[in-house]
Amino acid sequence: MTQDEKQLTMFDIEEVPGRPMLHWLGKRPLRAVKYYEAQLKEQYGEPAEDGWVNRLYWGDNLQVMSHLMKEFRGKIKLIYIDPPFDSKADYRKRIKLKGRELEGDISVIEEKQYTDIWANDLYLQFMYERLQLMRELLAEEGTIFLHCDWHRSHYLRCILDEVFGSDNFLNEIVWRRQTPSGMKALANKLGQDHDIIYWYSKSSSYTYNPQYLPFTDEYIMKNFTMEDERGRYKTCEIQEPSEETLNEWKEAGLLYVTSGGKLRLKQYAHEMKGLLIDDIWTDISAIASNSAERLDFPTQKPEALVERIIRIATDSPADIVADFFCGSGTTLAVAQKLGRRWIGSDINLGAIHTTARRVSQIIKEQQKETQQQTLLDEGKKFYPAFAVYNVNHYDIFKNALEAKEIVMKLYGVEPVKRSFFDGLLDGKWVKVVELNRVCSKEDVQAVFDEILSKGEKEIEATYRRGVLILCSGHEYDVLDYAKRLNVVNIPFEIRDILTDRKDIIFKRPPEADIALKLDGGKAVVEIRQFYSPMLLQKLQLEDDPEEIDDWRQLVEAVLIDPNYDGEVLRPAIQDIPGKKDIVSGVYELPLTGPGQKIAVKIVDVLSEEYFEVLEVGAR
Known part of the structure; x- marks a missing residue:
């Protein structure tokens, strides 16, 4: 590869500005990323007048962001992410058949969307690498909102300080979900009813638009204690205005004279914007079970929450909003409604379908509203098209990897990348042998070659929980062979999925x-x-x-x-x-x-x- 070709396919990553504050086993900064091709698979609608088409990507977001580096490095105004929380839970989506229901509960099933169970070091490295790429994609005036909860918020704050610099920390927003389950006290500690949203900027010249809550009647009665024909008002101290300004206030009837003869300025409740929103958000509830907004998608966030964030951090339709863990597509749906450009991605194909359907319906409604507008109406600007891409040829590899993925999900194995092993399960390193053949002595030999390539201390630190091989059958003497190879006496197990069935469903296409x-x-x-x-x-x-x-x-x-x-x-x-x-x-x-x-x-x-x-x- 020539140097020119390398420059087209590799992107160096700028060294993060913050000093390292958090360390974990295997920590490594992201020094460079490779460019990945994206396949345009679907397009909904025609491009806007300026040629823009919103973008939805199916793939690993590290690869998606690497792909975006060529065109969008330093151009994204706002990133909102609701990444895995390491909540140690399986998230499932309730799925119903269409039309009339079958007898009993057979018409409702639950589909496992993802397992949020991580080894601590892998989770931290996963987020560290992705946050570095997000910083590269942000515009100089751009900001990022990271949504998390108590499980890993303290670690993520340290990583954000390192990647974006502690000087660029803006707010720790506390969102009280107000969900009925959260309102219940736990047996041995206080109930947990809030999430954390960290807000960081890329530089000191970031965008911020103050947001306000309307005054409640109770607040007005309590704080605007005076009233005249124009409405209820309160007064505030005047800070040395010019004579011209005083005359303007006098003509407008805004001056109030105290009993001591001092001038004060009238502030009418109906003329004020409302209460300035601070970093405690208690006015937005989680999505109710009977809400039309609910898509029965696990971890779905309310549109009102994301709308507030987009309004705070963006100014105009030209601003690009991105969400690289888009899930049910709430960020992209709200950006579409607000007339913003957007880019989204998710590794879950179900999330891509859900988002595509959701945004398509919004565009139809926007087009219908536009058709109903008269020539005198200014109308709302919106982008009427979006495209769906696959990154790294997921449609080609999907079937070949499918059996392994199903087995790993079935056993709860958390995948790892850039490793000889396929994942982790309860601290054990897991290797999945190709499932169209039996496990051989050569497969076991390869596993122990990998283990013994490490030093004694590293073996003890890395493999103390053990190693597990998952396979569909094995040679009759492979277990005895493994015992002879296991000179380091680590816990070792071979599990045959054919004799250890867990209702494995290998996919057949429709x-x-x-x-x-x-x-x-x-x-x-x-x-x-x-x-x-x-x-x-x-x-x-x-x-x-x-x-x-x-x-x-x-x-x-x-x-x-x-x-x-x-x-x-x-x-x-x-x-x-x-x-x-x-x-x-x-x-x-x-x-x-x-x-x-x-x-x-x-x-x-x-x-x-x-x-x-x-x-x-x-x-």
Whole structure:
């Protein structure tokens, strides 16, 4: 690779400004990152007049941010992240079938979204690397809000001081969630009912827009104790104004004379902005279970919370808002409503589908409002399009890694990267042998070669909890072979998933029967049947699929591109019904002639996808 090519694909990372304050095993600053390609997979809507299209990325956010370095380094105005809290919990999403419910509770299932269980050092390194990249992407006047709770807030504050510099710390915001469960006192300590949001700037020239809460009637009665024909008011001391200013106040009727003859300035409640918001936020509740805003997505935050943050830290539609742990897409949805540019990413494909559907609906509503506006209306500026990208060819590697990922999630293994081992489980290092073959003596030899390559003290520190191999069967003498290799006497285990089954569900792709008919100048796409083995297996209906009397109960969305170019899906038809409604299944499209390619994408309620391209033949 030439030096010019290297400059195009590698980005040096600026040394962090703060002095190191927190240390952990394996701590290493991020010195450089590699550029990763992104595949444009879908585009919703047409670009704005200035050509901007909002962006949603599916992939590891370290790779996503490395990709963004080429175009967006130093250009993002606001980053809000709600990353893993290391809460030692599994987060699951409640999923319901569409339309009418089946008998009993079979129509409701829970899908595991992610496991928030980390080894302490891995969590700290994970956040350290990503925060360094976020600093690189922030504009000089940009700021970052990091949402966390008591589990790791003290560590994250130290890392933020190191990455952004303690001089750039702005606020520690306390958000009281006001959730019913949090209001209950715990058996042996105080109830925990608040989160922490750290606010840091990149430089001293950051954006800040004060926000206000409207006065309550109680507050007005208590603090604005005087009243005249203009309303209730209070008075404040006048600090040596000019004669011209005094005359202006006098003409406006704003001067008040005390019994001692001293002039004071009237402040009317209805003319004031309200109470200036400080760093204790008690007025925004967590999302209620019956709220229309709720998407049954774990850790979903209320739109009002994120809206306040965006209004504080951005000024105009040109400002870019980013969220690299976007989850259900709250940050991106609010940015869309406020007319801001946005970039979002998540490694969970279900999060990408949820966000895409959510933002698509908002854009439809914005377009409808625009159409209803008269020429005299100024209207609200918004960006009418967004694109979905894959980073690092996730669609290519998805099936090859799927079995390993399922097994690791099933056993609760926390993945690690840039390591010989695949993850950690209860402090044990875990190696998953390729699951399409049995574990051999060579596999065990490779594990002990890795262990014995370390020094004695490092072996004791690193592997004291032990090593676990997960495999689908093994050679008959492999356990005895492992005992002979284990000269360091570390705890060692081989677990055969075939004899240690935990209801493993290996994915099979959905199937569909789609017909294309030509009717005059129109093409009619009819989905006759849709079958999702994964979903039916989770519903325990794989052997009795007739319990589902309408395939549309399984489907979350149907997206159709009437002129597919073979690369990017541009869905002109987006059939995304409400929570209790079902898709149509029959769609009329304009017919452009022989060779026309019509792409159909069906997404089920588990976010599993079916994709087919139909081609119009000669008549």
